[in-house]
Amino acid sequence: MENMEFSLKKIFMERAIQLARNGLGTTSPNPMVGCVIEKNGVVISEGWHYKFGMNHAEVEAINKIKDNNSFVNSTLYVTLEPCIHFGKTSPCVDLIIKKKIPIVVIGIRDPYQKVNGLGIKKLINNGIKVVENFLEDQCLVLNKRFFTFHKKNRPYIILKWAQSNDGFIYSSNRKNKWISGENARQLNHKWRSEEDSILVGKKTVLNDNPKLNVRKWDGKNPVRIFIDKKLNIPDSYFVLDGTQKTIIFTEKNKKNKKNIEYICLSFKKELIKNILNQLYRRNIQSLIVEGGKNTLENFIKENMWDECRVFVCNTTLKCGIESPIIKGKMLKSVNIGKDILFYFSR
Ligand SMILES: NC(=O)c1ccc[n+]([C@@H]2O[C@H](COP(=O)([O-])OP(=O)(O)OC[C@H]3O[C@@H](n4cnc5c(N)ncnc54)[C@H](OP(=O)(O)O)[C@@H]3O)[C@@H](O)[C@H]2O)c1
CATH class of the missing domain: 3.40.430.10 (Dihydrofolate Reductase, subunit A)
Incomplete structure (x- = not known):
């Protein structure tokens, strides 16, 4: 049963990684990020960060769902920790909380100082279940440029x-x-x-x-x-x-x-x-x-x-x-x- 659950999660996160790659060459200095929203084993929405200055992946995926009831019992998969700060767009964490998405699966923490763990903390403090470091290695490779820049x-x-x-x-x-x-x-x-x-x-x-x-x-x-x-x-x-x-x-x-x-x-x-x-x-x-x-x-x-x-x-x-x-x-x-x-x- 546990294996089955892991395999399903893996499929959704791999899809999020695949979506994120669409931003190669257009998102810098932002990272490439992909997002999938799943409910009862079915993908109900997806999105990716298309270009620097444009919507983040979570916003793209969430805004495609018009009926808020759809978020009940849903899980959001995202390749990078959702942001908590105001940049070119408003914080994704706040939108996730507002839509009452109960579970968030995150590929890897954002190394950027203004986020680094704070996005996860705020989600947890608002009663959202967070699964961290899911397919972390793949999510690290996806944003090798961004991580090298911020860490080295x-x-x-x-x-x-x-x-x-x-x-x-x-x-x-x-x-x-x-x-x-x-x-x-x-x-x-x-x-x-x-x-x-x-x-x-x-x-x-x-x-x-x-x-x-x-x-x-x-x-x-x-x-x-x-x-x-x-x-x-x-x-x-x-x-x-x-x-x-x-x-x-x-x-x-x-x-x-x-x-x-x-x-x-x-x-x-x-x-x-x-x-x-x-x-x-x-x-x-x-x-x-x-x-x-x-x-x-x-x-x-x-x-x-x-x-x-x-x-x-x-x-x-x-x-x-x-x-x-x-x-x-x-x-x-x-x-x-x-x-x-x-x-x-x-
Ligand atoms: N096949 C390929 O993939 C490929 C690719 C690129 C180039 N090439 C060929 O490679 C040839 C040139 O190669 P090359 O090795 O002679 O020259 P290069 O690497 O193109 O240029 C060397 C020059 O760059 C400056 N330079 C570079 N790094 C430096 C450093 N760390 N400190 C100081 N100066 C530095 C120096 O200029 P100063 O003299 O001003 O000090 C040095 O003489 C070209 O003919 C080109 O056709 C082939």
């Missing part, structure tokens, strides 16, 4: 590169600058749309003149970031065209322009940590680092990464810049067109 005071960091099947990321001999195939490149644009920011090194900007935007997928552009100690990148380069919010880390003082912010830092020590600290202060919750070798290796050396995605491509270069070496836990590999994508975690 830095963005969640993804390293990404494409290497030839003989281990090079660049060769000046090659006419076609792309190492990876079309499918891998499209997937990369999807990833860009999911993160708050993207960073590359100066030589990558000079050699490739990248746009660092989202073109092969629908979605928002990340804030583009590059490291340019002496400000050597000419204004004619795409990264300085002002079409997208851009941050440049440099040792020089330079006045900001429309959409372009120059941040002056000392390059003498802990450059990566200082960069991440600046991003944290700007509420940037995730960062994808797309190369080149020198830049990626600096993140690896300072142990500042959470996830690494490497395309090993159907291309042979024979010489050039060797790929970085990553010593992480290999999670899985997937075929993407003719390339193979390897996922690592730290």
